[in-house]
Amino acid sequence: MKSNQTKIESKLASEAKVFRGGRAKSWREEVIKTTLFFCALISVLTTFSIVFILAQEAGGFFQDVSVFDFIFGTHWTPLLEPRSFGVLPLVCGTILIVVGAASLALPIGLATSIYLSEYASIRIRSLLKPLLEVLAGIPTIVYGYFALTFITPLFRTFFPKIQIFNAFSASIVVGIMILPMIASLCDNTFRAVPDSLRQGAYAVGATQYEVTTGVVIPSALSGVMSAFVLALSRAIGETMAVTLAAGATPKMTMDPFVSIQTMTAYIVQVSLGDTPAGTIAYQTIFAVSALLFIITLCMNIVSHRLLHRFREVYE
Amino acid sequence: MNRLFVCLTLSAVFLFLVCERNSEAKERLKGKIRIDGSSTVFPITEAVAEEFQKLNRKVRVTVGISGTGGGFKKFSAGEIDINDASRTIKRSEIQNAEQNGVGFIELPVAYDGLSVVINRNNNFVDHLTVTELRKIWQPGSTVMNWSDVRPEWPEKAIHLYGPGTDSGTFDYFTKVINGKSQSSRSDFTASEDDNVLVMGVTGDENSLGYFGFAYYWENRFKLKLVPVDGGEGPVSPSEKTINDGTYKPLSRPIFIYVNKTGSKRAEVQEFVRFYIKSAPILTKEVGYIPLPAKEYKNVQDRFEKWLKNPLLSEKVSSGAKIKKVLLEGN
């Protein structure tokens, strides 16, 4: 009888230990969850800091220059007398570069990633993917100089009217720069599509092309679009390559062969230049940065809405 | 006899110790010297820092290139000891410095000659007067062809290349040619990197550009220099004409600004003295033109006087020749 009691007691005791252990475990869980939450919060803090810094200085700028003049003006000469603060030429320059880079990088990047995930053997893939990632790591200034010293002279033999600074060469190098990002990320997304989906399509007699375009890409659409948006954001925010290759002449033009200036190139030019801090010319940096921030924000809001609709769950 | 011997030995030992201490004093200099500012002045400062650190191994000199404006911002906040400047300090920057109690002295260290260049195959331009330059470069200029400058020149389009609107070179050129700093036409190919301007002019037959003398000199076989007539006949920039001021008005002085608080430290004082002393040689090595020897002596004297002076700041370069160059280009 007594041995029975001890057995029951010890059983209860061990259960209690488990129960206590369970509570202790959940306390640890909470700590982990909170730590991870704070990691995520850092991005919010970063945004707030950026907004705060930009708003402060841009606010000072907009006391002297009307918002209307800024956004709709077509002449950008804040550092020259007579001064003019219409930002459209810079926006034009940025759009020119981004459209050019995207039309190069999106199709090529997508096709490359399809090759990597659907067609290439493991050996080829283990060689090609790292090579492409090296492309991603080449410093932006190298790309800028590459555009100046190789690409522009090369295309000058076909189009002699090309100026030494032009949007065309800059778009090409920015496209090359974001290519690996699209290729690598899309490749990862395609590999995450369960093979069972592909096998099902093969089973009903589809060719590899049909499987890829009809099954794999639609399933991975959210990942593909996510990669596209990331790459486009990189293209918009690219600084040194466009500073070196596209030029420093703000111009309202759609001609890719002339010198233009993007918003980012302007920001770099003034922040690293000789303009005294605190003047209205210096404050233009913050106004332009603020505009860039708002543009990318709108772009992201739109793409998020789209992404939400396309997100696929596999099981 | 013995006493004399002892006295002599003691004096010898004493003298020896004193001499040893003096020579050790240089090696005993230690600390950090922080320099930032213009990328134009950077090559000179780098050369000076290199030589200085060979003699004083315990001193750490660091140099940045945030630009003259960025440098002044840090300078006015007391974050750096010396600012490299390709232009003189502006009023707003002086105010900033005064607000933070940062005193300074402005010391010219070298000349840079802004060279006007054309393509090697251009054979009709023999020289340009300041008036003609102004006609080409002024804001709202209607000069589109070479014939708009001089009727006998061909009616081909003129392509302009110049430093970025944010650089000290641009600042100075517009001030002396167009009369007002930063006043210029806006439709030229601008670049922060003078090497690109060189590329542009060499590749374009109808080009006209301007940039620092060092960039012309390195590429002198690929470019054609345009003599500039500043009122006393066309003068080509060269080491001699920039140095003695006959190449006007495009010879510009470049400066360093020294922080008053920083100057209280021995290593900073020694560095600036070394800078002025070695500038005549080092500036030439990196492609700039030294000031006339008398001017360097002047700068040295001003610096020593300022060190002893409780007065906070001294801006005006009292060197007569330099002042003239700044104001009238003569």
Next chain:
Amino acid sequence: MTTQNLTRRHRVANLFHGFCFTVAWTGVVILGILLFHVTGEGLHWLDLQFLNDFPSRFPEKAGIRSALFGTLWLISLTATISIPLGVGAAIYLEEYAPKNSFTRFIDLNISNLAGVPSIVYGMLGLVIFVRLFDLDRSVLAGSMTMSLLILPIIIIASRESLRGVPSTLRQAAFALGATRWQTIYSHVLPAALPGILTGFILALSRAIGETAPLIMIGALTYVAFIPEGPMDEFTTLPIQIFNWASRPQKDFHELAAAGILVLLIVLLFMNSFAVYIRHWLERKI
């Protein structure tokens, strides 16, 4: 008719294969051209003296010792700071976060931050890390700025790879009584690791090549010593390359090309290491 259709479909499939193949290797061809271009200019300057010396006004005496060590220090610190933060944030957002508007707000935030130009991060770093935190022009301030810059890339890439882990894996673990963290740590994370490493490679490659934000926070161009601690001043390879390339003398341009080669070699080492780990992990799955 069905046979004709089949032939056509097969032809399309083959064309597509050829197209993807050509396009994929175009990227490599471009890389080859770039490398060839740079090597031609700079290879003869690459020697032990170049690696061991500090910068100088004489091209023959100039070297990249300070820049090389500065870059290595910067990368190590940046990796140490940004990887845990980035992966942690991704885990929270993907595994723990409730699907409410606050989470969507964080989502939006991160995507937006990926598009902010690098120089704005430089301004941020200057105001917060250099001035507010009083870290001065140190390697630590530089790496914290770089971490903020690359954090969005790591988070987005990690999230995509976490999302790619089939939920059956998680459910199996839960069914056996594992806690959420245990599931993540022992099941989800290892499965997602290859994708996370991809993001890590892309992000760090970006950080290694940045110039403008570092110049803004005060990274130097002339430094005649190597950093001995996180609070020391520094310079990096891209900054040194940028400086040499803008000098008038041709010798300096070639030195810049040699510097680019060194940078690419460092990059190659870093990438190979990560790729090797990824390869090893992928084979285990």
